[in-house]
Amino acid sequence: MAMSLSASDLEIINQCLKGDMGQFEVLIERYKKLIFNTAYRMMGNKEEAEDVSQEAFIRIYNSLSKYNPEFKFATWALRITTNLCLDHLRKRKGETVPIDEQYDLGDGKLTPEEEYIRKEKQKLVQNAISKLPDKYKEFLIMFHHRNLSYQEIMDITGESLTIVKNRLYRARQMLKESLMNTERESEKYAMPGN
Amino acid sequence: MQCREIDALVMKYLDGNISEIEMELIKKHNENCASCAEEFAVLSDAIYTLEELPDIEVPEGFTARVMSSIKEQKRFALTPQIVLLWIIGLAGLAVFMINVVMFAVIPAIKSSGILIAAYNIMVYSGTIISNAIKDFFVFGSLALSKLLIFRTILLSEYLVFVVASIGVFIAANMLIVRTLKLQQKL
Ligand SMILES: [Zn+2]
Numbered sequence: 001m002a003m004s005l006s007a008s009d010l011e012i013i014n015q016c017l018k019g020d021m022g023q024f025e026v027l028i029e030r031y032k033k034l035i036f037n038t039a040y041r042m043m044g045n046k047e048e049a050e051d052v053s054q055e056a057f058i059r060i061y062n063s064l065s066k067y068n069p070e071f072k073f074a075t076w077a078l079r080i081t082t083n084l085c086l087d088h089l090r091k092r093k094g095e096t097v098p099i100d101e102q103y104d105l106g107d108g109k110l111t112p113e114e115e116y117i118r119k120e121k122q123k124l125v126q127n128a129i130s131k132l133p134d135k136y137k138e139f140l141i142m143f144h145h146r147n148l149s150y151q152e153i154m155d156i157t158g159e160s161l162t163i164v165k166n167r168l169y170r171a172r173q174m175l176k177e178s179l180m181n182t183e184r185e186s187e188k189y190a191m192p193g194n
Numbered sequence: 195m196q197c198r199e200i201d202a203l204v205m206k207y208l209d210g211n212i213s214e215i216e217m218e219l220i221k222k223h224n225e226n227c228a229s230c231a232e233e234f235a236v237l238s239d240a241i242y243t244l245e246e247l248p249d250i251e252v253p254e255g256f257t258a259r260v261m262s263s264i265k266e267q268k269r270f271a272l273t274p275q276i277v278l279l280w281i282i283g284l285a286g287l288a289v290f291m292i293n294v295v296m297f298a299v300i301p302a303i304k305s306s307g308i309l310i311a312a313y314n315i316m317v318y319s320g321t322i323i324s325n326a327i328k329d330f331f332v333f334g335s336l337a338l339s340k341l342l343i344f345r346t347i348l349l350s351e352y353l354v355f356v357v358a359s360i361g362v363f364i365a366a367n368m369l370i371v372r373t374l375k376l377q378q379k380l
Contacts, residue, residue, distance in 0.1 A: 033252055036250075
């Protein structure tokens with residue numbers, strides 16, 4: 001294990017393939033934050049995010065021999081993760097699943113009022129995103145939450161640049177419309193003069 | 195400028211791929227267009243919020259849980275060798291059963307002198323079943339075709355029945371030894 005901390009992803013994968021499965025732990029440690037947080041934003045709650053991330057790592061382990069070193073390991077791992085998320089989201093059609101409250105502790109730079117407003121905003125946005133069709137949600141999260149480039153998203157999803165751009169465009173439009181509707185709804189109930 | 199064009203520029207802005215001139219165009223348009231201004235405010239605010247959503251901590255013990263699931267599945271994994279051993283074992287068992295029927299059950303019924311009709315039906319269905327099994331074996335594998343030859347010999351020589359039993363015994367033992375070795379490896 002000691003040597004592995006500085007080893008490259010590919011070196012570790014080769015070790016695993018030679019039968020040293022303990023090395024896989026290093027890969028999990030390296031990528032669990034990325035995988036778990038992506039799954040968390042896709043699924044909306046911690047429990048499902050953990051289930052999906054565990055399943056993702058097991059799948060990654062089982063298909064290590066199919067890893068193509070032309071791609072970054074993170075890209076390949078995200079591809080497996082987002083596909084699993086989409087599977088799970090498809091399966092839960094119709095069921096309502098709670099969206100977690102933010103676990104964000106804030107950094108103390110904001111006043112309590114500002115902190116409150118920020119949390120409310122996060123809730124609104126999270127809610128609007130959770131209602132987007134899965135495929136659009138995926139692109140929005142990858143680009144704007146995980147900060148992935150067009151090229152990386154193309155590698156992960158296997159879609160063309162045109163499709164990536166279009167999906168992202170549509171996703172933003174839907175997000176905007178959803179939020180503006182919510183705004184109008186709340187204005188309807190707000191007291192005049194407020 | 196048209197609202198639609200501004201919309202395209204806003205997308206460029208959100209891509210993080212906008213020039214200063216284009217940014218000026220958005221600002222100028224929005225000063226005179228309330229709906230574009232509102233849409234811009236709502237969307238850029240939402241995207242900013244999304245980008246700033248904090249990462250949360252991975253649950254305690256996550257890595258250990260994944261590793262133990264992997265070990266668990268490995269224990270029950272079907273490698274080609276294990277599948278082959280299972281086939282040999284099961285085939286041996288089938289041969290054994292056929293011989294029990296042929297040389298013990300059927301003669302017993304025959305010599306009892308009763309249930310002749312029932313015996314005929316049994317032989318008839320037994321033939322169909324054993325033919326089906328035979329077909330399966332033929333297409334099974336190299337090991338199975340060898341067993342078929344083995345079985346033909348068995349049919350003519352009652353003595354070989356004993357050898358078949360030993361074969362089953364050996365196959366079962368191989369299976370046990372193999373499984374034990376696998377467990378030690380883990
Ligand atoms: Zn306009």
